[in-house]
Structure formats: structure tokens, C-alpha cells
Amino acid sequence: MFKLMIQFIQVAKTQNVTQAANNLCLSQPTLSHNMQKLEEKLGSKLFDRNSKGITLTSSGELLYEQAKMMQNLYENTLNKLEKNKLRHQTELKIGCGDAWWHLFIRDYVQEFKDTYPHSNISIDVGNHLQLMNLLLSDEISIFVGHEILGLAQYEDILFHPLFQCSEEVYVRKGHPLLEITCSNEDIARFPSVDLGAAKKRFLHLVQKQNEALNSFQKRHYLQEKVIYNTNSLLTAIDLLQNSDAILPYPITMRDYFDGFDLVPLQMKECFSKATIGAYLHKDKLQNKQSVALLEQLKELIKNNPKINGPF
DNA sequence: TTAGGAGACGAACGGTAGGT
DNA sequence: ACCTACCGTTCGTCTCCTAA
Numbered sequence: 435m436f437k438l439m440i441q442f443i444q445v446a447k448t449q450n451v452t453q454a455a456n457n458l459c460l461s462q463p464t465l466s467h468n469m470q471k472l473e474e475k476l477g478s479k480l481f482d483r484n485s486k487g488i489t490l491t492s493s494g495e496l497l498y499e500q501a502k503m504m505q506n507l508y509e510n511t512l513n514k515l516e517k518n519k520l521r522h523q524t525e526l527k528i529g530c531g532d533a534w535w536h537l538f539i540r541d542y543v544q545e546f547k548d549t550y551p552h553s554n555i556s557i558d559v560g561n562h563l564q565l566m567n568l569l570l571s572d573e574i575s576i577f578v579g580h581e582i583l584g585l586a587q588y589e590d591i592l593f594h595p596l597f598q599c600s601e602e603v604y605v606r607k608g609h610p611l612l613e614i615t616c617s618n619e620d621i622a623r624f625p626s627v628d629l630g631a632a633k634k635r636f637l638h639l640v641q642k643q644n645e646a647l648n649s650f651q652k653r654h655y656l657q658e659k660v661i662y663n664t665n666s667l668l669t670a671i672d673l674l675q676n677s678d679a680i681l682p683y684p685i686t687m688r689d690y691f692d693g694f695d696l697v698p699l700q701m702k703e704c705f706s707k708a709t710i711g712a713y714l715h716k717d718k719l720q721n722k723q724s725v726a727l728l729e730q731l732k733e734l735i736k737n738n739p740k741i742n743g744p745f
Numbered sequence: 746t747t748a749g750g751a752g753a754c755g756a757a758c759g760g761t762a763g764g765t
Numbered sequence: 766a767c768c769t770a771c772c773g774t775t776c777g778t779c780t781c782c783t784a785a
Contacts, residue, residue, distance in 0.1 A: 451773065466773055487772060580755050 438472040447499040509536040524550045528579030529558040529565040533684040581709040595711040602698035625660035625679040
């Protein structure tokens, strides 16, 4: 029926079956036959036929107006479907921790927006466990975060290392620890703000550093340790500003924290070093878009002065 | 694999206007 | 009145697709 309508529009437009047939790449008899079939299907006479050619009847005029509207609607629908397809084909679904958002993911998203202005963008910022859940349920196609041993040991997940990053310990201005050069034992006496996965890393580190202490001291310390648990960076900042709590966080966030009057402690030794990389499904490695995304991230890291060289 | 239907084509045909 | 050109219709045949 739709094909007949397209042919009808052409005939009505040219008021000439032969010319319309040429335009449609059909033979004139075929088109003539099809117009009769259309009249039969609709039960209305659409053309007045005479030796000079054809003219539209009032029913033909009415159908012509409606058919043009149908054609416009159809073309708009095709257009929208195409745009929708494109939006989903190029859709960016990425996850990261707050630190990596500020360090380079934000720049990547900006580039993506410029390249694909009509594409959907979905960014999840959170801790590793949340992001891993999103990755496993295909809500995001990739996420950037610390390497956590064991986290990528799911059968279908790969960790692709990108660079190494040192951590510092941030506190409010005027914090008592700012007067000294701190050891890990010094900072362990203060409450720590735990941003999701940071909790596990920190406890692991504290336990490791205290292996030399006797078991009584160790138990005593761990029991007394106060932890402010949150999954929001802004809440963590608020907690730091209004308490003596400490926050271990990547060195690349120093400028950002400075804007909130938070400063790093002077440490006797490097507090911690982590490998930062991209987690993605193994099967996504066959996907051109995912591979391109990984390459673009590597390029951004290479050109980012705040990152001390790629991994 | 095959039969039936749909769609397309070329050839032939019919009707009419305009020129001679 | 006849011829020619133009336009649409009808008919027979072929090809391709689909369902059994």
C-alpha cells in the first residue's frame, strides 16, 4: 500500500503517467496498472483519464494532500530512527572515580561531545564495587579506577593498566598534623574519611605498616580507629573541613582540594602508590568503539602534564 | 524442492487532438 | 478525411519471493 502511495504522489505531482513512471524507474503500463489497483483498493476514482492525459478528481486531490503529509511523517520517522540508531551506536557509557573525572575523563567527555554532538552520554562516578556492578550489567562499557587485586578476577573482566599515581593524605588547614612530618603511625591516630573502595586499601595499608607492632597494640589501634564512611566526594570534603579527619587521595587532586582549603600532609615516606587503569569486558576488546575509547584515553594520559608518564 | 502469487516488462491496442 | 503523435490500457510472459 505504501509503495502505491509513493507512486500515486509521483503521478499526481507530474499529472503524467509516462513521466511519473520514468521518475520511478518503472514502465508506464506497470504504473498505470498500479494506479488502477490503488483506485480499486480505496474504492474511489482518483483520476479522470482522457486522450490528453490524466487529471486528479476531487478524491485524487484529497488523497494527494493526505499522501504528502504521510510521506513527510514517514521521512521524519526514518530520520528520527536514523538519529536514534546513531545516538545508540556512538553512545558513551563510562564510569570513573571522582579523582579521574577531574584529572582526564572530563576532557575526554568534552572531546566526545564535540565529535558526537547528538550522542547520549552516561557517566557514573562512584566507587569500584558500584562501577563493577554497572559494568557487569552492561550499564557502562568501561570504567577507570585503581587496580584492586581480586576485583578483575571475574571471568569476563579485564584490567588494562594506564598509569601509576601516588597518593597523599589531605586534611583541613590548621590541622595539628601539619606542624610535623608524619609517619603512617601518626596519621593512623586520626579518623579517616572512607570514600568507598579507599576503605579497603587504607586498612590493608595500615595493617601492613603495623605488622611490626605487637598484636595487642594492633588490636587496640584498629578498634579505636574512627571511620567516616561516605560515597560522595563533596560530603568527604565537608567532613574534612569540619573535623580532624584525614583523607588519602591521589596527588593529582591537590589543586582541586586546595580550592576547598584542604592541604596534603608532609609525609616521611610516600604514602601509597596505585596503578590506575580501565576495567572492561573481555568481549568488548573485539568492539571497535571500546578499543578506540581505550586508545583515546591513553593519548589523553600521554598529553596530560599532571600525569607522570603512562604506565 | 516446488508451486503459487505478486510484480514488472514489452508489445499491441484504443482514443483523441492537431496538422495537412 | 486522413495521418501522426501522444497518452493510457490490456494482455501475455518472465522473474523473484515465500510458504508448504
